[in-house]
Structure formats: structure tokens, C-alpha cells
Amino acid sequence: MSGEYGPATYGDRIADCYDDLYSAPEDGSIDLLVELAGSGPVLELGIGTGRMALPLAARGVRIEGVDASEAMVAKMRSKPGGSGIPVHIGDFSGVPAAGPYSLVFVAFNTFFGLLSREDQTRCFSATSARLQSGGLFLLEVFVPDLSRFSANQTVRAIDVGVDSVALEVSRYDPRTQVVDSQRVLIAGDGVKLYPVKVRYAWPAELDLMAESAGMQLKHRWSGWMREPFGPDSRRHISVYERRR
Numbered sequence: 001m002s003g004e005y006g007p008a009t010y011g012d013r014i015a016d017c018y019d020d021l022y023s024a025p026e027d028g029s030i031d032l033l034v035e036l037a038g039s040g041p042v043l044e045l046g047i048g049t050g051r052m053a054l055p056l057a058a059r060g061v062r063i064e065g066v067d068a069s070e071a072m073v074a075k076m077r078s079k080p081g082g083s084g085i086p087v088h089i090g091d092f093s094g095v096p097a098a099g100p101y102s103l104v105f106v107a108f109n110t111f112f113g114l115l116s117r118e119d120q121t122r123c124f125s126a127t128s129a130r131l132q133s134g135g136l137f138l139l140e141v142f143v144p145d146l147s148r149f150s151a152n153q154t155v156r157a158i159d160v161g162v163d164s165v166a167l168e169v170s171r172y173d174p175r176t177q178v179v180d181s182q183r184v185l186i187a188g189d190g191v192k193l194y195p196v197k198v199r200y201a202w203p204a205e206l207d208l209m210a211e212s213a214g215m216q217l218k219h220r221w222s223g224w225m226r227e228p229f230g231p232d233s234r235r236h237i238s239v240y241e242r243r244r
């Protein structure tokens with residue numbers, strides 16, 4: 001992938017089909033976020049097309065967002081209630097918003113869109129600085145599974161139809177923990193490419209970043225219904241609390 005991939009690339013390239021690919025929030029997610037938000041206000045990092053933010057706003061949560069992709073935010077703005085949600089356009093590594101917030105959250109592996117350990121650490125510090133005393137930072141991210149790679153790369157069939165095929169082609173660098181992927185859609189009207197780049201981090205690495213930012217782990221679940229996190233869990237929902 002060329003060096004032109006930046007904070008807005010993923011969103012700008014996928015905005016037109018994002019809502020067709022990813023459906024409503026998972027059961028339990030909005031209830032849990034409403035409960036953790038308390039009286040707010042709340043900030044979502046990588047707010048995107050408002051998949052999580054719009055139902056939260058509809059439940060009365062005072063929510064703002066950060067996103068680098070104007071195209072993603074324009075999709076949210078076109079939906080009922082979307083124009084009333086303040087969005088700070090920019091890279092969320094520095095958390096360009098004021099606060100203080102009762103809850104900052106980053107869902108759907110979006111935190112791993114920060115592509116270096118330095119940017120991820122900076123995001124924890126900037127988030128901590130924008131939380132109320134005792135405020136919470138929630139992340140939903142996958143647990144890295146390096147067994148899916150062979151010789152540091154993999155190709156996966158996402159969908160195989162009569163007239164189309166969707167593939168995911170990935171390569172990773174164990175030194176940086178960065179995975180370069182392309183979703184490749186091949187159909188009658190040609191080939192479409194949807195690039196996505198992530199820098200994975202292990203749960204313990206995230207806990208260290210949180211501790212160095214003045215936060216400590218309060219909860220770790222494997223799902224939005226507070227399912228326990230175990231050795232076979234494929235993802236985690238981790239909630240860090242800013243020390244008082």
C-alpha cells in the first residue's frame with residue numbers, strides 16, 4: 001500500500017457503502033453505554049456514520065464525536081438527528097475536543113486505526129486529560145490472532161457469488177504490529193479496493209498505556225452483554241477509569 005494512507009483514507013473510501021456493510025449496533029451495546037455515560041457528556045472517537053452515536057443521542061445522551069473523514073460524517077449528518085451531534089474533524093490521536101466527559105468510547109476496532117505505539121499512547125493521555133475525575137474510557141477491540149497469518153500474510157474469502165467475489169488480503173509486520181489489508185471486490189462492473197490499516201495491541205499493552213495515562217482497568221468483558229473475558233475470547237470491551 002502506498003505511503004498516502006492517512007487518518008481519513010479508510011472512511012473516505014468506504015463511506016458510500018459503510019452502512020450497507022455494517023448493520024445496527026449489537027444487542028446490549030447502547031444500554032451499556034447509556035449506563036456508563038451517567039449524566040454525560042460523552043465523546044465517541046471515530047464517530048463515523050453515527051451507527052452508535054445516533055441511537056445514543058436518541059436515548060437522551062449528550063454526545064459529540066471526532067472523525068477524520070468528512071465523508072463519513074456527512075453520512076451521519078444526512079440521517080435524522082445527525083445534524084445535531086457536534087463533530088470535531090481531525091485525527092483522534094490527540095483527541096481534539098474539550099470536555100470534560102463522563103465517558104469517552106471508541107468502538108468496532110477503531111482504536112487500532114492509530115498506526116503507531118506513540119499515537120496510541122498519546123490517545124490514552126489526551127483522553128485521560130479530557131475525562132472528568134472518575135470518568136471512563138471504553139474500547140472495543142479484537143484480540144490479536146496471529147495464527148491466521150502464514151509467512152506474515154493471508155487471503156480470506158469474504159463472499160463468493162456467481163458473478164462476484166469479495167476477498168480480504170492482509171500482510172503484517174511483527175516489528176510494528178501493523179496489518180495492511182485490502183478488501184477487494186471483484187464484480188461485473190470492475191474491481192473495487194477498500195484499504196484498511198490497523199496497528200494491533202495486546203490487552204496487557206493497552207493496560208500499560210492506560211496506567212501511564214493515569215487510568216486503571218475497571219472492567220474487561222468479551223461482549224456488550226458483559227460476557228466474561230476468557231482465554232478464547234476473540235475481542236474485548238475494556239473500561240478504564242481515570243484515577244480521582
Ligand SMILES: C[S@@+](CC[C@H](N)C(=O)[O-])C[C@H]1O[C@@H](n2cnc3c(N)ncnc32)[C@H](O)[C@@H]1O
Pocket residue numbers: 007008010011012022045046047048049050051052066067068069072090091092093107108110113114
Ligand atoms: C470502523 S469505522 C467506525 C465508525 C463508528 N464508530 C461505528 O461503530 O460504526 C472507523 C471510523 O474511524 C475514523 N477514523 C479512523 N482513524 C481515524 C483517526 N486516526 N482519526 C480520526 N478518525 C479516524 C474513520 O474515518 C471511520 O469513520
